[in-house]
Amino acid sequence: MSGFVDDIKEAFSRRDNGLIQLILINVFVFLVLLVIQVSFSLAGKPGIYGMILDQIAMKPNLGHILYKPWTLLTYCFVHQQVLHILFNMLFLFWFGQLVQEYLGSRRLVSIYLLGGIFGGLIYLTLYNVVPYFQANLEELNIGASGAVYAVMLGAATLLPNYTFHVLIIGPVRIKYIAAFCVIVSFAQIPGTNAGGNIAHLSGALFGYLYIRMLRRGIDLGQPVEAVLDFFKRLFAREPRPTMQVKxxxxxxxxxxxxxxxxxxxxxxxxxxxxxxxxxxxxxxxxxxxxxxxxxxxxxxx
Known part of the structure; x- marks a missing residue:
């Protein structure tokens, strides 16, 4: 057990390791929520789990987002189903490796966080403007899919002809993989997971725009990097003064x-x-x- 904890500490202490850190945070949140859900269900109080989930999941209800604005960020680290987190983390790992290797860890984290926030804002806007969605203002929206789609489209815009070897099919350029995922999400908007698919498409749009703007010399992720640097300095340990003899x-x-x-x-x-x-x-x-x-x-x- 101590070796497992040491591995996690090492993953968070290493520089330029944002991809693994994002995956570990998602997995940690999933496991904590799973333990809470099972524990309170066995205790006959499943409503407590629902109250906890309500604090970190996003709702399109304007009152909810005004009183709990942090949910605009926390929702993209929350999963309830094993397959949901499994596929999200696999896609994040595959496409995130390309972004991290080419643009660096900090920009990968920026794309993930801003893609999730942008997806949440578009989802919030459409649900309050389009009459088709207004009957579902109390539904919960969770999952990293919007943030992952931002990373996926970012990688596909950055390296469109890079190939992945897909099982059974063989080598496929990532621009076609990204295009297929976008088309499927668009086709499923009228379905039961309309909010999730809107977040997918919005995150994908942000990932595309991020790379296009970066090529013009505009880094949309600088505010995120500034905030992360602030917290890093805030919690950093002050080095001990050393004696120097000249x-x-x-x-x-x-x-x-x-x-x-x-x-x-x-x-x-x-x-x-x-x-x-x-x-x-x-x-x-x-x-x-x-x-x-x-x-x-x-x-x-």
Whole structure:
């Protein structure tokens, strides 16, 4: 048991490990809610579980969101069914790996959180504006699907021709996988899970827009990163002061200064070599550094 706890601590202490941290948070919340649900059901008080769920799940009722605004974020970490969390976490892992490797852990977390919030806002708006949905203002909306769709469309917009090997079918470009999921969600809007499918599509739209704006030099995730940095500094342990002993030297040391004002863009020869490697071995053969250089080159005017 201690080894399991140590593994979790290590996962959260490592830098650039946002993907695994998001998955662990989702799994932890699922297990805690599962224990609470089973325990109170056996005790003959299932209503207590419903009260707890009401504090973290989202409702399109405006009164609910005004009194519990945090549910706009917490709902995308809540699951009740095993298959629901299983498929969400698998999709998050598959597509999140691409985003994290190419754009970094912080931007992956930003896409996930903002995609979930954006999906919740569109869901809230449509349920209060479109008459078709107004009979269901008390329904609960939970699940990471909107946030996961944001990550999926972000990866598909970033690397549309990257291929996944799908069981039975074989290699499929991720842009087609993403398009299939979007079409299925759109077709199911009139069904019983209309709110969930609206969140899917809204999250997908955000993931697409995030990458498009990022290519223009606008990072929509900067506010999220600023908030995360604030809490990181708030809970960070203050380092112990260390004693330093300095000795005066009789010899003068000359220093050479280097200019850091220019953007560190890769040269044309480097890019040509990377493109040759892609043509010979495919995009998957590139190292993380080569992918980042290719991305920087795409931002160069």
């Amino acid at each position: 000795y005066r030297s009789q010899t003068r040391t000359s220093f050479t200064t280097y200019s850091t004002t220019t953007e560190d863009y890769p040269g044309d020869e480097e890019i040509d070599a990377i493109l040759d490697k892609i043509s010979k071995s495919g995009y998957e053969s590139l190292t993380r550094e080569e992918k980042q250089k290719l991305y920087k080159a795409s931002q160069k005017n």
